[in-house]
Amino acid sequence: MSQPAGLSFEQAPPFSLPLRFFLTAPPFLLAAAILIALSPDELASRWTPQALALTHALTLGFLAMVMLGALMQMLPVVAGSPLPAPRWVAGISHATLLLGTAALMAGFLTAEPAAYGIGAVLLGAGFAVFLAAAAFSLARAVAGVTVNGIRLAVVGLALTILLGLALALLRAGWWAPPAVESAIAAHVSFGLIGWVLLLVIGVAYQVVPMFQLTPPYPPRLSRWLAGALFALLLLHSIEPLMPHVAARFVDAALAAGILLFAVATLRLQSRRRRKLPDVTLDYWRLGMASLIACVAVWIVAQVWPAWADSDAYPLLLGILFIGGFAVSVVTGMLYKIVPFLAWFHLQSQLQAKAGSIPTMKDMIAERWMRRQFRLHLAACALLAAVPFWPQLGVAAGSVLALSALLLWINLLSALRRFTRHGGGFS
Numbered sequence: 314m315s316q317p318a319g320l321s322f323e324q325a326p327p328f329s330l331p332l333r334f335f336l337t338a339p340p341f342l343l344a345a346a347i348l349i350a351l352s353p354d355e356l357a358s359r360w361t362p363q364a365l366a367l368t369h370a371l372t373l374g375f376l377a378m379v380m381l382g383a384l385m386q387m388l389p390v391v392a393g394s395p396l397p398a399p400r401w402v403a404g405i406s407h408a409t410l411l412l413g414t415a416a417l418m419a420g421f422l423t424a425e426p427a428a429y430g431i432g433a434v435l436l437g438a439g440f441a442v443f444l445a446a447a448a449f450s451l452a453r454a455v456a457g458v459t460v461n462g463i464r465l466a467v468v469g470l471a472l473t474i475l476l477g478l479a480l481a482l483l484r485a486g487w488w489a490p491p492a493v494e495s496a497i498a499a500h501v502s503f504g505l506i507g508w509v510l511l512l513v514i515g516v517a518y519q520v521v522p523m524f525q526l527t528p529p530y531p532p533r534l535s536r537w538l539a540g541a542l543f544a545l546l547l548l549h550s551i552e553p554l555m556p557h558v559a560a561r562f563v564d565a566a567l568a569a570g571i572l573l574f575a576v577a578t579l580r581l582q583s584r585r586r587r588k589l590p591d592v593t594l595d596y597w598r599l600g601m602a603s604l605i606a607c608v609a610v611w612i613v614a615q616v617w618p619a620w621a622d623s624d625a626y627p628l629l630l631g632i633l634f635i636g637g638f639a640v641s642v643v644t645g646m647l648y649k650i651v652p653f654l655a656w657f658h659l660q661s662q663l664q665a666k667a668g669s670i671p672t673m674k675d676m677i678a679e680r681w682m683r684r685q686f687r688l689h690l691a692a693c694a695l696l697a698a699v700p701f702w703p704q705l706g707v708a709a710g711s712v713l714a715l716s717a718l719l720l721w722i723n724l725l726s727a728l729r730r731f732t733r734h735g736g737g738f739s
């Protein structure tokens with residue numbers, strides 16, 4: 314097995330740097346599942362303490378955790394621009410994200426000002442360190458469609474964090490930001506579209522053709538889409554100042570851009586060179602199908618006001634976007650990155666000849682990845698039904714808990730094979 318071309322693997326950080334993030338994420342997915350299973354009635358609205366706590370277990374504890382770990386690896390290797398003091402950056406941002414997210418979740422669940430305060434200070438400090446290092450690396454990186462997508466996503470993250478900190482300080486009773494409603498709306502849209510979606514789009518331009526052997530994305534799309542979505546997002550955040558028709562046009566353009574990315578990716582995957590079954594491909598397909606479902610649910614809300622005013626509408630949109638799209642694509646990425654890094658570091662540490670160490674495919678058993686995918690798919694289907702049948706909450710949370718546990722066990726199995734064949738952590 315050879316290393317993909319055009320990547321600077323000599324600049325790869327030590328395995329432990331990204332790995333600590335990847336292995337810390339599944340327990341937060343498990344925590345979100347337990348919150349769903351234990352208090353399904355509390356999910357009737359997106360604003361209940363349980364709903365806000367599990368939203369951040371997913372967006373910070375799982376998604377941000379894996380995405381920061383992936384950036385620790387991709388900035389030096391894909392962008393060819395190492396992070397300054399990577400061990401310090403990884404150590405500080407990992408510990409503060411872990412403890413800060415737990416404190417913020419405790420803040421939502423207990424309404425304790427101190428918990429909000431501790432969460433805000435830890436998350437603020439940790440993200441400040443990571444964002445400064447990422448900005449330093451991205452400023453020196455060679456421009457390209459993936460680097461530009463990552464740059465916009467990192468700006469989206471910075472705006473999301475600033476707004477989130479302001480909202481946490483409000484809840485701690487330490488500060489009252491102006492225009493709270495707009496701050497919340499901007500926090501949500503920059504978090505989900507500006508950070509999560511734009512990072513997936515930027516990275517997709519590289520990893521979908523590379524790992525799934527598809528043709529490259531159309532050059533015009535990869536050149537314009539991320540920038541156009543970011544500009545529309547900025548306009549979306551000032552919608553209260555716009556005439557109604559203009560605001561509707563901005564939202565429709567955003568929905569069209571999201572649809573374009575999902576359909577373009579599915580079309581490329583249907584033209585991939587190798588037609589073998591691949592769990593990662595199935596995770597990406599589920600992710601793209603969920604994005605298309607998000608746009609469909611949004612279109613229904615444009616023509617059916619009763620649905621737009623219901624509590625179920627934003628809940629279903631959140632479940633499809635965060636669970637169906639983001640968690641699926643990020644899990645699919647984990648199943649490519651972790652086996653690849655375990656093989657890569659084992660091979661380079663041992664200067665091993667082919668055949669003497671496990672291949673990338675041997676690092677995690679395919680049948681166990683597939684079983685986890687099926688659990689995830691079932692959990693997504695049950696969760697999408699919860700806004701209509703809340704009594705399914707216990708089943709949905711329980712299946713999601715099993716899925717999170719098996720994901721963790723699968724990732725740990727790669728680690729076990731790595732150490733059993735002589736791999737070490739420097």
Ligand code: HEM
Binds near residue numbers: 372477497
């Ligand atoms: C420093 C990190 C963060 C802090 C301190 C934070 C804080 C908050 C607070 C206090 C609220 C409740 C708003 C209110 O009703 O008062 C909130 C809502 C929300 N946050 Fe965050 N947040 C952070 C990061 C994120 C990230 C990275 C994302 C997404 C990627 C995110 C997604 C959301 C969503 C979706 C809601 C609204 C819940 C809903 O609409 O159902 N947050 N956040």
